[in-house]
Amino acid sequence: xxxLPEVETVKESLKLRLAKKKIVDVNILYDNIIAYPDKEEFLxxxxxxxxxxxxxxxxxLLFDLNDYYxxxxxxxxxxxxxKTKDDEILKHEHIIFDLDDGEELRYHDTRKFGKMYxxxxxxxxxxxPLKDLGLEPWDKNLTSGYxxxxxxxxxxxxxxxxxxxxxxxxxxxxxxxxxxxLCKINPLKEAQLITDKECxxxxxxxxxxxxxxxxxxxxxxxxYSSVDGVHGLFxxxxxxxxxxKGNCPECKEKIIKNRVGGRGTYYCPHCQKG
DNA sequence: GTGACCACCTGGCCGC
DNA sequence: TGCGGCCAGGTGGTCA
Numbered sequence: 001x002x003x004l005p006e007v008e009t010v011k012e013s014l015k016l017r018l019a020k021k022k023i024v025d026v027n028i029l030y031d032n033i034i035a036y037p038d039k040e041e042f043l044x045x046x047x048x049x050x051x052x053x054x055x056x057x058x059x060x061l062l063f064d065l066n067d068y069y070x071x072x073x074x075x076x077x078x079x080x081x082x083k084t085k086d087d088e089i090l091k092h093e094h095i096i097f098d099l100d101d102g103e104e105l106r107y108h109d110t111r112k113f114g115k116m117y118x119x120x121x122x123x124x125x126x127x128x129p130l131k132d133l134g135l136e137p138w139d140k141n142l143t144s145g146y147x148x149x150x151x152x153x154x155x156x157x158x159x160x161x162x163x164x165x166x167x168x169x170x171x172x173x174x175x176x177x178x179x180x181x182l183c184k185i186n187p188l189k190e191a192q193l194i195t196d197k198e199c200x201x202x203x204x205x206x207x208x209x210x211x212x213x214x215x216x217x218x219x220x221x222x223x224y225s226s227v228d229g230v231h232g233l234f235x236x237x238x239x240x241x242x243x244x245k246g247n248c249p250e251c252k253e254k255i256i257k258n259r260v261g262g263r264g265t266y267y268c269p270h271c272q273k274g
Numbered sequence: 275g276t277g278a279c280c281a282c283c284t285g286g287c288c289g290c
Numbered sequence: 291t292g293c294g295g296c297c298a299g300g301t302g303g304t305c306a
Contacts (some may be wrong), residue, residue, distance in 0.1 A: 075300055111283040
């Protein structure tokens with residue numbers, strides 16, 4: 001499942017192969033992937049736009065076009081592949097970008113959860129999903145004071161609040177479990193009870209975990225792979241997520257699995273008492 | 275404003 | 291073996 005490190009890996013792969021290529025045409029095989037504007041407007045506006053760069057904001061890929069940003073959220077299982085016109089269109093390939101060099105960039109999404117937005121550059125901070133995003137993990141404004149302010153009055157479990165993209169972007173279910181384990185914070189603890197010291201630990205380990213995951217090419221759980229079909233290696237370093245049949249790497253007590261905010265949550269009840 | 279719940283989807287897995 | 295049901299999970303919408 002793509003979280004920030006996986007999106008970063010995909011971005012780097014796309015960037016190398018897409019720079020300065022022009023989108024000649026787009027074939028939309030499943031309309032619901034296009035979230036904004038409607039299908040007809042999307043097709044009209046994107047034609048003949050050149051891809052100047054590929055960037056990332058939170059878990060969104062940003063294709064920097066001449067007049068627009070094409071935002072792509074991979075959600076659970078979105079992937080991009082480069083193909084040629086002669087390649088058979090697979091069952092789960094839903095959006096096909098025809099490029100001016102004859103290649104095709106195909107968006108593949110088994111569960112059809114992914115979304116795309118085509119937003120005019122001047123509207124990027126007023127229309128679309130980017131306007132509501134919080135700070136990047138490496139933003140200098142991400143301080144314990146910022147988190148304390150955001151967490152104040154929040155009675156939700158800290159695990160749920162870590163997933164809130166309007167506070168810190170890029171943390172998904174896997175990394176939230178890993179971050180909380182390293183911080184020794186119980187995922188069920190109310191966010192408003194998180195101390196300054198714990199906020200500092202959350203910031204420290206969020207950066208550390210995501211940086212390590214980016215270096216490893218992300219985490220491959222079930223079906224995620226990058227543009228080049230490369231599987232992330234960070235799953236080999238996961239400490240608690242998905243380890244409910246194993247023991248805590250520190251105290252050797254059994255890792256337990258719970259549901260927190262509807263999400264499968266793995267933690268060590270012995271180490272994570274705080 | 276906040277929080278709980280659901281829909282969106284499909285494939286893998288498990289129990290019967 | 292085949293079938294039904296549950297689970298995985300990011301996000302947005304709805305409702306209390």
